Amino acid sequence: MKLHELTIQDAHNLLKKKEISSKELTGAVLDRIEEVDEKTGAYITVVKKEALLDAENADKCISKGEITPLTGIPLSIKDLICTKGVRTTCASKILENFTPPYDATVITKLKKAGAVITGKVNMDEFGMGSSTENSGLKTTCNPWDVTRVPGGSSGGSAASVAADMCLGSLGSDTGGSIRQPASHCGIVGMKPTYGRVSRFGLVAFASSLDQIGPLTKNVSDCALIMNTISGYDPKDSTSVPKDVPDYLSALETGIEGLTIGVPREFDLDEGVHPDVSMAVKNAVKKMEGLGAKCVDISLPHSKYAVAAYYVIATSEASSNLARYDGVKYGLRDKNQNNLIEMFKNTRKAGFGPEVQRRITIGTYALSAGYYDAYYGKASQVRTLIIEDYSKAFEECDVILSPVAPAPAPEIGENAEDPLAMYLADIFTLSANLAGIPGISLPCGFSNEGLPVGLQLTGGHFNEETILKVAYNFEQATDFHKKKPNI
Amino acid sequence: MKISKKEVINVVKLARIDIEEGALDKFAGQIGKILEYIDTLNNVDTTGVKPTSHAISLTNALREDELKESINRDDALYNAPEKEDGFFVVPKVIE
Numbered sequence: 001m002k003l004h005e006l007t008i009q010d011a012h013n014l015l016k017k018k019e020i021s022s023k024e025l026t027g028a029v030l031d032r033i034e035e036v037d038e039k040t041g042a043y044i045t046v047v048k049k050e051a052l053l054d055a056e057n058a059d060k061c062i063s064k065g066e067i068t069p070l071t072g073i074p075l076s077i078k079d080l081i082c083t084k085g086v087r088t089t090c091a092s093k094i095l096e097n098f099t100p101p102y103d104a105t106v107i108t109k110l111k112k113a114g115a116v117i118t119g120k121v122n123m124d125e126f127g128m129g130s131s132t133e134n135s136g137l138k139t140t141c142n143p144w145d146v147t148r149v150p151g152g153s154s155g156g157s158a159a160s161v162a163a164d165m166c167l168g169s170l171g172s173d174t175g176g177s178i179r180q181p182a183s184h185c186g187i188v189g190m191k192p193t194y195g196r197v198s199r200f201g202l203v204a205f206a207s208s209l210d211q212i213g214p215l216t217k218n219v220s221d222c223a224l225i226m227n228t229i230s231g232y233d234p235k236d237s238t239s240v241p242k243d244v245p246d247y248l249s250a251l252e253t254g255i256e257g258l259t260i261g262v263p264r265e266f267d268l269d270e271g272v273h274p275d276v277s278m279a280v281k282n283a284v285k286k287m288e289g290l291g292a293k294c295v296d297i298s299l300p301h302s303k304y305a306v307a308a309y310y311v312i313a314t315s316e317a318s319s320n321l322a323r324y325d326g327v328k329y330g331l332r333d334k335n336q337n338n339l340i341e342m343f344k345n346t347r348k349a350g351f352g353p354e355v356q357r358r359i360t361i362g363t364y365a366l367s368a369g370y371y372d373a374y375y376g377k378a379s380q381v382r383t384l385i386i387e388d389y390s391k392a393f394e395e396c397d398v399i400l401s402p403v404a405p406a407p408a409p410e411i412g413e414n415a416e417d418p419l420a421m422y423l424a425d426i427f428t429l430s431a432n433l434a435g436i437p438g439i440s441l442p443c444g445f446s447n448e449g450l451p452v453g454l455q456l457t458g459g460h461f462n463e464e465t466i467l468k469v470a471y472n473f474e475q476a477t478d479f480h481k482k483k484p485n486i
Numbered sequence: 487m488k489i490s491k492k493e494v495i496n497v498v499k500l501a502r503i504d505i506e507e508g509a510l511d512k513f514a515g516q517i518g519k520i521l522e523y524i525d526t527l528n529n530v531d532t533t534g535v536k537p538t539s540h541a542i543s544l545t546n547a548l549r550e551d552e553l554k555e556s557i558n559r560d561d562a563l564y565n566a567p568e569k570e571d572g573f574f575v576v577p578k579v580i581e
Contacts, residue, residue, distance in 0.1 A: 097565075099565060101561035194540070195542045195544070208539060234547075237547035240544065307523060307526050307527045308527060310524060318501060325502070327566075327574055330565070331567070332567035338579075339577050341577075344503065347503045348503060351503065357516060359501050360497055363498075364493075364497045364517075367497065367500060379537030379539060382537070383536055383538045384532070384535060418516055418520065419519050434541050
């Protein structure tokens with residue numbers, strides 16, 4: 001096997017036995033980026049020199065016997081997580097030349113664990129989109145079929161993992177932005193419980209929904225990264241002071257006797273691509289074969305989730321993105337006679353169309369006279385959605401569904417119709433509204449050979465159970481072993 | 487149309503975004519379509535339902551007010567589009 005194709009766990013075992021060095025491993029990954037990234041366009045910034053230096057340092061630590069599961073492991077980072085001294089663009093022209101003076105807490109944790117950062121990867125601008133087509137800087141293609149999107153918003157993360165241009169990646173998920181690209185690229189992606197992972201240094205999109213999480217080649221690697229990045233951080237007032245279990249050891253037991261809920265509202269025979277429907281139905285059978293009990297459950301308000309989400313997310317975005325005014329950092333438009341004009345011209349030149357649309361919707365929803373009808377109403381519906389989940393988790397341990405209604409669309413397919421793109425988030429965004437954890441893992445391929453993902457969600461802080469179910473499913477199937485031909 | 491061109495002009499003014507005159511109709515159309523979809527929320531009876539702003543509610547996260555290391559002025563100004571003598575420079579505000 002080629003070094004860049006290794007999983008984190010396998011690479012770790014080889015590093016520990018000193019059969020390979022991090023310098024060799026990192027070198028192989030950097031060569032791979034040079035070889036294939038022209039075709040996929042996953043990276044915005046590659047930090048070759050720094051990565052090789054980090055690798056040398058990791059090798060020194062390993063020679064002294066100091067090794068963590070991530071020491072010397074090359075990882076890519078979504079370009080909205082702040083990296084000290086390394087440009088962090090959010091794939092936006094407004095931050096094209098922004099270099100953070102500090103590291104996000106997750107980056108501090110990765111560095112402390114000895115991980116090697118290979119660079120920053122593409123995304124929908126500020127995380128707003130489901131295809132990475134809304135990047136203000138470049139196009140990323142799906143490694144399985146370069147005429148298709150990788151999904152989004154963490155499309156660069158997913159493409160870089162799927163094409164072996166890193167061993168794992170960190171993304172962020174506001175409405176499905178980790179799980180959906182993981183599904184479209186045939187890898188594993190997890191959105192942890194709200195408050196599980198610190199967001200200090202994550203550029204904010206919608207603060208009551210955003211979470212950082214891993215994208216990896218398999219479930220064990222996901223658990224390994226979760227072990228490193230989880231936990232309370234006094235620098236993030238929404239981070240929850242709660243002990244972090246060992247997610248890796250949680251994988252070891254079987255799923256016999258567990259109850260898996262299949263929501264009746266997510267009708268697999270209507271509005272879902274037949275290949276996705278088939279793969280998910282087969283997954284249900286597989287779970288039953290593994291000893292789990294699959295039961296019919298109800299999430300009665302799920303059909304309102306998209307509408308509630310797009311009010312809440314755009315409202316929060318309009319407030320969070322008010323900071324991009326051309327004063328303290330980022331782009332400033334040269335065309336300026338006065339302060340207000342400077343703000344307006346800067347935001348016109350710096351934000352792409354989708355960001356402008358969302359800021360406008362959010363500003364409208366929060367404006368005087370409309371607040372109760374939009375934000376107030378959506379926040380009430382959110383309560384009902386959370387109550388649906390609380391009731392459902394009285395009847396089951398895990399909820400199973402598709403991740404996306406169809407495999408990866410072609411590039412440009414939804415370009416003129418933002419609403420069509422929003423509607424494709426139907427299965428993922430409820431988890432963000434409810435703050436619950438969710439994972440996407442490969443469960444099949446379409447007739448055209450495109451990956452199909454399976455989503456498992458669990459109760460608050462119950463990552464262990466969904467990881468365990470995911471791991472058992474993965475071990476009983478071969479979907480995760482197939483690689484794109486790029 | 488759910489939202490008029492005039493209303494959109496007013497909202498983008500509030501949001502400090504400038505949309506080109508030629509792009510306004512398409513922009514208003516897209517936003518109108520999204521707002522129409524959002525109106526499906528009116529089909530839900532929310533009488534007496536408390537709104538949720540955070541799914542996991544924590545009470546105030548308080549800490550001691552201690553002096554800690556922070557970024558220095560050079561770092562804070564490093565990304566500034568225009569700076570002078572340790573200050574951010576902006577166009578003249580007061581006539």
